[in-house]
Amino acid sequence: MDDRWESEVIEYGAINITGFRIVDTTKKYVKDFLEGWKRLDPVSSQGAGRESISAQAALMYDAVFVLVEAFNKLLRKKPDRRGQFVINGSKGLDCNASSGRVTPWEHGDKISRFLRKVELEGLTGEIRFSEEGRRQNYTLHVVEMTVNSAMVKVAEWSDQNGFTPVAAKYVRPASHIERNRTYIVTTIVEEPYIMLKKPEAGEILGGNDRFEGYCKDLADLIAKKLGINYELRIVKxxxxxxxxxxxxGGWDGMVGELVRQEADIAIAPMTITSERERVIDFSKPFMSLGISIMIKKPVKQKPGVFSFLNPLSKEIWVCVIFSYIGVSIVLFTVSRFSPYEWRLLHLTGEHRDPSGQMGNHNSMANDFSILNSLWFALAAFMQQGCDIGPRSISGRIVGAVWWFFTLILISSYTANLAAFLTVERMVAPINSPEDLASQTEVEYGTLYHGSTWDFFRRSQITLYSKMWEYMNSRKHVFVKTYDEGIRRVRQSKGKFALLIESPKNDYINEREPCDTMKVGRNLDAKGFGVATPLGSPLRDGINLAVLSLKEGGELTKLKNRWWYDRTECKHGDKQDAARNDLSLSNVAGIFYILIGGLLIALVVALMEFCYKSHSEATRAKIPLSDAMKAKARLTIGVGRDIDNGRYYTPANQIAGSAEQEQAHSNTHTQV
Incomplete structure (x- = not known):
């Protein structure tokens, strides 16, 4: 840490820096040295002329003094009494030995021993060496940099005791807050920050009791922390x-009152900005926020009569239909090719097949006609049984893969059905700032000359610059007050969006008539702060009070109290669970399908009745009305034991043969 001069480190005051320092500037010996060091000429003495010395220079300084001290002790022993220590006029040290090898100096070991025995107080603290020549009993100071770039000692490290924390010696200078005066706090009426309190019957309110709200409670907490009295005043x-x-003063509003010293503190939902910071001081933010989008809450869409189809997309339903048709065709094809699907019929007498052709007594039959294949596939899809089944291996493979397909499909459909039918969806026309900027149907604006207005005016981001150009070209989208903007949102039928701070947005959404909502992400990140005039003695105290309230959770409690505990809206998770019961509108489609299917079945039955009556009348050569009457009697249960053939054929043409009677007795049952 000493390798960097204080003048160079001070620019990093806002960064949390921890380092080690070996020079203890609090010792008298070091202070005296630094006084002389500062007076030296930096041209002749490198690094001099400063108020501090680097660790490298301090260690070099101590090393020289260790050598001086060791040689002084050695010379006191007079090792040169035989003329073998110095060079001039004495034997000295022969570096060019005739023997061809260099021998150690006889006094080298003595000097090494004297160096290890040196003990003195240097710039880097106590200097002492072990028998191995390593330094011992030295101390390093652990320092941290504070917000005002002062180096504060927080701990010590020594080779004997290790790391030892110490109390920081830095003490914040006491702020000279006058306790015997009443401070003026300027604010602005805005829900839920500051509101005029409604008195009870017969109650007369005065002073600060006339107000209530988040900022009123915050002012009480700060005043209690500082031990001061205050008076709330509404900005003129x-x-x-x-x-x-x-x-x-060049500024209006609450900022202007602080600039002109008309107020001592401003506690309001006032955004911390660089422009305002030039003329007033802000505390740490007591509330974090961002610009958000408020729109009118769209009407919940009632589920359609065919909402039971929603668990699967249209593409899936189309694929299912084509899969059903494809499976039926493949089943019909493999049943035709496979010999195991054909069976031999043994008939007595003549046999007429469904196509009207006369067959032999022995005929081949296949259960999987195209209609029966469609019926089998439909029964499997509906998880129902069927009176026919494939006999061949190929047919069973088709049936198995179709069953597996329908099993997974029906399971997935059932799993999603409840969620789709019990949720009423709201489709918002705007879901993000990008949606807002890319359309012109929904207008959007903000508070005129507010911090949000200034944000868009100064923004260099392409999206926000585009939004500013839109708003600036349509001056009517700007509003003078938030109440005016909220009223426009509610009356615009979804055609106006207000760009507003997120806390205000959240609060309005919790108030009746509960017809607004916040959409999308916040456009930026900023905060509300308590403002004071430049250089006010209250600034540091308010800063510490706000941080203490935030760390203690008091600010969170305040927000919950004024935002959510006083909500006037019912939320979906708090309503009665019966709200999620299925209504008739959810499943009306399946009733329509049921009724439609029944009507179609009746129409088809009537067509079959007419067709069969016509066929019997033609075969028996009788009037159509007689044939229909006979069928009608059979339908209502009269004469079910009467042979149809005997009724349609005149009595004088009826043969007595039993085989002929048998041939005509099955004409009604074969369809």
Whole structure:
């Protein structure tokens, strides 16, 4: 840490830096040295002329003094009394031995021993060496950099005791807050931050008791932390604060009152911005927020009569239909080719097949006609049984894969059906800032000359610049107050969106008539702060109070109290579970299909009745009305034991042969 001068480190004051320092500047010996070091000429003495010394220079300085101290002790022993220590006029040290090898200096070991015995106090602390020549009993100081770039000692490290934390010696300078005066707190009326309190019957409110809200409670907590008295006052012009050359001080609103020293503190939903920070001081943010989008809540869409089809997409339903037809055709084809699907019929007398052709007494039959194949596939899809089944291996393979397909499909459909039928969906026209900027049907605006207005005006981001150009070209989208903007959102029938701070958006969405909602992400990140005039002695105290309230959870409790505990809207997760019961509108489609199927069945039955009556009348050569009457009597249960053939054929033409009677007795049952 000492290798970097203080003047170079100070620029990193906002960064959390921890380092080691070996030079203890609090010791008198070090202070005296630094006084002389500072007076030296930096041209002749490198690194001099500064108020501190680097660790490298301090260690070099101590090393020289260790050598000096060791040689002084050695010379006191007079090792040169035989003329063998110095070079001039003495034997000295022969570096060019005639023997061809270099021998150690006889005094080298003595010097090494004297170096290890040196003990002194240097710039880097106590200097002492072990028998192996390693330094011991030295101390390193662990330091941290504070927000004002001061180096604070937080711990010590020594080779004997290791790491030892110490209490930081840095103490924040006491702020000179006057306790015997009443501070003026300017604010602005805006729900739920500051509201005029409604008195009870016969109650007279005065002073700060006239107000209630989040900022009122926050002011009480801060005043309690600081031990001061305050008086709440509503800002005269009803503005937050923007540059205005027409007013004294160049700023209007609450910012202007602080600039002109008309107020001591501003506690309101005032956004911390760089422009305002130039003329006033802000505390740490007591609430984090961002610009959000408020729109009118769309009407919940009632489920359609065919909403039971929603668990599967249209593409899947189309694929299912084609799969059903394809399976039926493949089953019909393999049944035709496979000999195991054909069976021999032994008939007595003549046999007429469904096509009207006369067959022999011995005939081949196949159960899987195209209609029966369609019926088998439909029965399997509906998880029902069927009176026919494939006999061949190929037919059974077709049936098996179709059963597996329908098993997975029906299981997936059933799993999603409940979720789709019990949820009423809201389709918002806008879901993100990108949606808002890419259309012109829904207008959008913000508070005129507010922080949001200033954000869009100054933004260099392409999306937000595009939104600013749209709003600036349509001045009517700007509103003078948030109440006006919220009213426009509610009355616009979904054709106006308000760009508003997220806390205000959340609060309005919890108030009756509960017809607004927040959509999309926040467009930026910023915060509300408590403002004071530049250089105010209250600034540091308010800063610490806000941080303490945030860490203690008091600010979270305040927000819950004024936002969510006082909600006037019912949320879906709090309503009665009966709300999710299926209604008739959810499943009306299946009733329509049932009724339609029954009607179609009746129509088909009537057509079969007419067709069969016509066929019998033609065969028996009788009037159609007589044939229909006979069929009608059979339908209502009269004469079921009467042979149809005997009725249609005149009595004088009826043969007495039993075989002929048998040939005509099955004409009604074969369809």
């Amino acid at each position: 012009d009803g503005k937050y604060g923007a540059e205005n050359s027409e007013v004294k």
